[in-house]
Amino acid sequence: MAGAATLEAVDNTPKAEAPIQAFTVTLIIRRFDPEKDAEPYWQDFDVELYATDRVLDALHKIKWEQDGSLTFRRSCAHGICGSDAMRINGRNRLACKTLIKDLDISKPIYVEAIKGLPLEKDLIVDMEPFFASYREIQPFLIASDKPKDGKERIQSVAQRERFDDTTKCILCAACTSSCPVFWTDGQYFGPAAIVNAHRFIFDSRDEAASVRLDILNDKEGVWRCRTTFNCTEACPRGIEVTKAIAEVKAAVLRGKPDIPKK
Amino acid sequence: MSTENIAAPRSPYLSHRKRNRFNIEKWGWIYMRVSGVLLVVLIFGHLFYNLIFPGKVSILDWAFVAGKLANPIWIVWDLLLLWLALIHGANGMRTLINDYAHGRFRTVLLWALGATTAVLLVMGTLVLTTFDPCLGDTDNAELIKICAAQ
Numbered sequence: 001m002a003g004a005a006t007l008e009a010v011d012n013t014p015k016a017e018a019p020i021q022a023f024t025v026t027l028i029i030r031r032f033d034p035e036k037d038a039e040p041y042w043q044d045f046d047v048e049l050y051a052t053d054r055v056l057d058a059l060h061k062i063k064w065e066q067d068g069s070l071t072f073r074r075s076c077a078h079g080i081c082g083s084d085a086m087r088i089n090g091r092n093r094l095a096c097k098t099l100i101k102d103l104d105i106s107k108p109i110y111v112e113a114i115k116g117l118p119l120e121k122d123l124i125v126d127m128e129p130f131f132a133s134y135r136e137i138q139p140f141l142i143a144s145d146k147p148k149d150g151k152e153r154i155q156s157v158a159q160r161e162r163f164d165d166t167t168k169c170i171l172c173a174a175c176t177s178s179c180p181v182f183w184t185d186g187q188y189f190g191p192a193a194i195v196n197a198h199r200f201i202f203d204s205r206d207e208a209a210s211v212r213l214d215i216l217n218d219k220e221g222v223w224r225c226r227t228t229f230n231c232t233e234a235c236p237r238g239i240e241v242t243k244a245i246a247e248v249k250a251a252v253l254r255g256k257p258d259i260p261k262k
Numbered sequence: 263m264s265t266e267n268i269a270a271p272r273s274p275y276l277s278h279r280k281r282n283r284f285n286i287e288k289w290g291w292i293y294m295r296v297s298g299v300l301l302v303v304l305i306f307g308h309l310f311y312n313l314i315f316p317g318k319v320s321i322l323d324w325a326f327v328a329g330k331l332a333n334p335i336w337i338v339w340d341l342l343l344l345w346l347a348l349i350h351g352a353n354g355m356r357t358l359i360n361d362y363a364h365g366r367f368r369t370v371l372l373w374a375l376g377a378t379t380a381v382l383l384v385m386g387t388l389v390l391t392t393f394d395p396c397l398g399d400t401d402n403a404e405l406i407k408i409c410a411a412q
Binding site for chain 2 (some may be wrong): 162178181184185217218219222223224226252253
């Protein structure tokens with residue numbers, strides 16, 4: 001009994017909290033300043049990080065403590081705004097959703113801007129061609145009639161479920177800029193525009209599916225897709241992008257989308 | 263302000279992209295799927311008849327092919343195989359060229375591809391439709407007899 005009491009006493013003494021282990025991580029970042037550099041170049045930085053930090057925290061540490069000229073976009077920093085898509089170790093990821101513990105920190109982490117869009121500075125690209133394609137598929141509900149009783153357009157659970165996956169898009173451009181067809185042909189609509197067209201084509205409340213299918217039934221539309229699945233793998237929201245493109249192809253062939261009647 | 267008061271903002275869009283009714287990309291895509299399914303049957307039928315059905319590969323020689331082409335079914339089979347497979351392959355090459363070649367280089371490659379495909383199709387079709395086993399040199403005793411009788 002005495003032994004047990006002693007043990008309990010030992011257990012109750014507050015332990016000094018073990019310091020959280022920090023690691024020195026090397027980041028190699030592709031830098032480019034259009035006012036100074038003729039060509040982009042790689043620059044490495046050593047940063048003290050915890051396993052729970054994200055690549056975005058590493059970029060912040062560099063910008064705030066080492067080199068204030070490092071330029072990148074980020075807004076919400078929590079995987080919703082889609083501002084900080086970049087190529088991390090050769091894969092398109094959101095810097096704010098990529099944890100240090102999920103990367104192999106025994107080797108340097110390579111960070112560069114997404115490919116296929118004009119590089120403006122460091123990790124920032126010109127997103128305008130991307131948004132131009134997005135605008136072209138008319139990403140808004142088109143309905144000619146007034147909702148019944150002036151309230152809302154009723155939709156069944158099954159009808160809502162039909163396009164649920166593609167409503168998750170945050171327009172970060174990770175998919176479009178991972179597409180090898182888009183890299184060599186900037187005229188291609190790209191996965192993100194097709195995903196957002198899918199969101200309205202398969203919406204039972206929308207009336208302009210045929211217009212959007214007509215837009216995507218183009219040399220630079222869905223037929224440019226070679227089903228390499230890079231987009232599905234890149235999507236930080238887990239959207240099955242290639243599947244959505246395939247469904248739009250099938251809808252073009254049928255002439256109308258396959259939407260549940262009720 | 264409700265929906266019906268707003269003028270339709272649709273018309274200005276798409277003016278710079280020309281949309282034509284016949285879409286070669288769409289029909290190319292469909293062709294790849296349809297011919298792909300048919301080619302599975304045609305190619306495996308071809309391989310089975312030539313390599314597995316005779317029991318040994320050494321039987322496959324000029325006389326064997328001549329014997330096969332005496333049967334109109336095989337002429338039709340091989341014609342289908344020739345046209346479907348060659349156009350299937352050429353269309354695949356066309357998409358590769360469209361993906362990776364640009365400007366003048368693309369035009370040159372596409373014409374070269376088209377010309378090669380056309381020549382091969384014409385030559386293959388000629389061989390299959392005008393084939394006469396007696397025009398070739400053969401050491402097959404049976405064939406020599408048949409040809410001598412003609």
